[in-house]
């Protein structure tokens with residue numbers, strides 16, 4: 103272990119107590135709900151989400167713009183600010199409930215055990231400070247004072263993301279977009295965290311830079327052993343990188359399971375629609391279809407299933423009965439097709455997800471419909 107790594111470990115040990123929590127999930131989110139207090143009343147942007155992330159696991163969160171991905175991530179990291187607030191639920195990280203901790207208690211957890219990489223490094227990095235100074239500030243804030251140690255660790259993390267140490271003297275604007283995102287990831291690695299929350303870290307990059315950054319994140323994750331909770335609106339981006347996938351729609355989780363399984367046999371009609379909206383690089387040429395309409399405003403979600411107005415498989419019960427998460431073929435899906443009581447009236451028999459038809463009413467090429475407004 104290098105001297106600077108030893109410093110990092112010593113600092114971590116002095117922070118939150120470690121305990122023997124190796125058997126338990128690293129992160130356990132239970133019934134997390136987040137509201138925005140607006141002039142017309144509270145708007146629930148994250149509704150009763152349950153999620154676990156195991157040590158060293160890569161879990162992806164996908165869904166259209168506005169479905170609550172970032173709000174959930176910030177709710178987990180306790181980085182929400184007014185008008186947003188956690189209104190219910192627990193975030194158990196390494197055995198501690200972050201929701202009930204104050205800033206002083208959270209300080210040793212943030213950066214050291216859990217760090218966050220934002221969508222745009224340009225917004226997250228200080229534009230008037232050199233990279234070296236920003237890394238030094240972070241380390242000093244967590245008790246590392248020795249200048250040589252700070253320098254050594256800064257060079258180490260920058261090397262991990264393939265950036266020459268010369269760029270410690272650069273200002274953020276002097277780096278390319280891909281390098282800035284890498285510099286942010288390097289900063290997140292300063293204390294060897296066990297979990298990194300990433301909010302669309304590649305979405306501002308072109309496809310080539312995106313792919314290269316994803317490969318680098320995966321390589322680092324496997325080498326250093328940290329877990330990742332990765333938010334994206336691009337399902338295809340995470341198909342080869344994540345072990346499990348959480349699909350969100352209108353503030354709720356609608357499907358959760360192994361990534362391979364969700365890609366091969368999506369259980370929820372929305373997951374199926376999202377998959378049909380992205381071109382396959384290797385598979386046969388097929389016309390791209392997508393999801394008609396738009397998600398509901400979270401201030402006025404429809405009764406019954408929130409996806410009903412867009413779902414080609416909807417039937418009468420879908421307009422009145424709110425689906426729960428049902429276990430189906432090893433995944434969880436929030437769809438009445440799998441409910442024991444409210445299946446379509448025709449036969450009432452259990453539904454096989456592989457037999458759920460592709461949305462027939464889909465319109466052509468709505469890939470952009472799943473992209474962020476700002477990127478159009």
Ligand SMILES: Nc1ncnc2c1ncn2[C@@H]1O[C@H](COP(=O)(O)OP(=O)(O)OP(=O)(O)O)[C@@H](O)[C@H]1O
Pocket residue numbers: 138140145147165166167168169170171172173174185335400401474475
């Ligand atoms: N400042 C705010 N005030 C009120 N409501 C807000 C505010 N910010 C977000 N919301 C609500 O929270 C919802 C979820 O927003 P969030 O940014 O978490 O979505 P997202 O899935 O990350 O979208 P994107 O893909 O565009 O980043 C929005 O649809 C909106 O209804």
Ligand code: SF4
Pocket residue numbers: 370371372407408409410411413414415416417420425436437438439
């Ligand atoms: S509950 Fe009904 S409307 Fe909702 S996704 Fe399932 S079939 Fe479609």
Ligand SMILES: [Mg+2]
Pocket residue numbers: 171172173301
């Ligand atoms: Mg977001």
